[in-house]
Amino acid sequence: MEHIISTIEADTATTADFAALPLPESYRGATVRRDEAGMFEGMASRDKDPGASLRVEDVPTPPLGPGEAIVAVMASAVNYNTVWSAIFEPVPTFGFLERYGRSRPDAAHHDRPYHVVGSDLAGVVLRTGPGVTRWRPGDRVVAHCLSVELESADGHGDTMLDPEQRIWGYETNYGGLAELALVKANQLMPKPEHLTWEEAACSGLVNSTAYRQLVSRNGAGMKQGDVVLVWGAGGGLGSYATQLALNGGGIPVCVVSGERKAALVRSMGAELVIDRSAEGYRFWKDEHTPDPREWKRLGARIRDLTGGDDPDIVFEHPGRETFGASVYVARRGGTVVTCASTSGFQHQFDNRYLWTSLKRVVGTHFANYREAWEANRLISRGMVHPTLSVTHPLAEVGEAARAVHRNLHSGKVGVLGLAPRAGLGVRDHELRERHRPAIDRFRTEAG
Structure with a gap:
């Protein structure tokens, strides 16, 4: 590993130099174990500690197949799927790995008693398999997390509809919270060269997800002037949705969980902010009973901020806690677009407000390669900025995941892989200096 790191840091190594590097027989990765899948049985979700199950251990380097690449991971990030x-x-992810392993002979090695997790990376290509022509050893890359086979006709209009679509590092093994990662070559995209490794690593999943959900015709198809209610606008996903709304001429109404995050989203240019903690919103009377009066109070607050407009689009991802309110506050003919359920998967809402007001609920899930590439291009051009707030070494991945689970973070939480320290990897210093305040915004807030 030291030889790999020194070759990357030399910054003058050629494709041949990288191709000649021997791959180690094993590497360190953040794993969960199959035999511990029952360790939290009987506990409420909020009480489960991801730091108790995540461990960093040596795992064998996987074989390289056709159309694949092995990447030296300089940095990665924690997402909710890691939690x-x-x-x-x-459900435990080992069922995903078992099904993938059975689906095709060249995937059998994904079915292991350990799962190397993580769905983001920035790093350097070390090896490419047969059939890969776009990428070469030594290329500096980031990865999106769509793993797809495309043997079915269903995926050729939109790869997210392929029946063999999976999320890398969640439904496949050998993810990015590690020193090495195994990816399909069509997951790779150019690293934004004005960013450090950890900054470049933190945007792939959330920025691509927000782009499809909000901008793409496969999602809400936001247009200029649309009022967009963004839940969790100071968090990982919402911080990118807020930027995309502002860039595209939308009018974000940002819901946050405290004044610290309210100040953050205002610093991004958002003017309409709801601090749900300070204003005391409680959308459930108890565990089983939603409170429509709170939906109405939220709707009135939004109209007060917008000058009488209801949201054209509601950017949903909390799920159970907020979904009833989201359906209620969307304007007549508006769209609730959802990509996750971080507060619970069983939603409850009043369908009268959906059907009689001709509203739509649209489900989106990550992004196809084209959408991910377009989202990454915005990062590379300095039009959307990473929202990295803090970076941990790989050994502290459990602590990083715990912070995300308990919503103690702002923006994204990064994790170093092979990068010996934070702050490395920048090549385009001119573009970086032009956007430094925006790049540093979430990190400065975190102190």
Whole structure:
């Protein structure tokens, strides 16, 4: 590993130099274990500790197949699917790995008693398999997390509709929270060269997801002037949705969980902010009973901020806690677009407000390669900025996941892989200096 790191840091190594590097027989990765999948049985989700199940251990380097690449991971990031993997919800991920391993002979090695998790990376290509022509050893890359086979006709209009579509590092093994990662070559995209490794690593999943959900014709198809209610606008996903709304001429109404995050989204240019903690919103009377009066109070607050307009689009991802309110506050003919359920998967809402007001609920899930590439291009051009707030070494991945699970973070939480320290990997210093305040915004807030 030291030889790999020194070759990357030399910054003058050629494709041949990288191709000549021997791959180690094993590497360190953040894993969960099959035999521990029942460790949280009987506990409420909020009480489960991902730091108790995530461990960093040596795992064998996987074989390289056709159309694949092995990447030296300089940095990665924690996403909610890492938390779900670590608390074994809604189901343990080993069922995904087992099914993938049975689906094709060249995937059998994904079915292991350990799961190397993580769905983001920035790093350097070390090896490419047969059939890969776009990428070469030594290329500096980031990865999106769509793993797809495309043997069915269903995926050729939109790869997210392929029946063999999976999320890398969640439904496949050998993810990005590690020193090495195995990816399909069509997951790779150019690293934004004005960013550090950890900054470049933190945007792939959330920025692509927000782009499809909000901008793409496969999602809400936001247009200029649309009022967009963004839940969790100071968090990982919402911080990118807020930027995309502002860039595209939308009018974000940002819901946050405290004044600290309210100040953050205002610093991004958002003017309409709801601090749900300070204003005391409670959308459930108890565990089983929603409170429509709170939906109405939220709707009135939004109209007060917008000058009388209801949201054209509601950017949903909390799920159970907020979904009833989201359906209620969307304007007549408006769209609730959802990509996750971080507060619970069983939603409850009043369908009268959906059907009689001709509203739509649209489900989106990550992004196809084209959408991910377009989202990454915005990052590379300095039009959307990473929202990295804090970076941990790989050894502290459990602590990083715990912070995300408990919503103690702002923006994204990064994790170093092979990068010996934060702050490395920048090549385009001119573009970086032009956007430094925006790049540093979430990190400065975190102190």
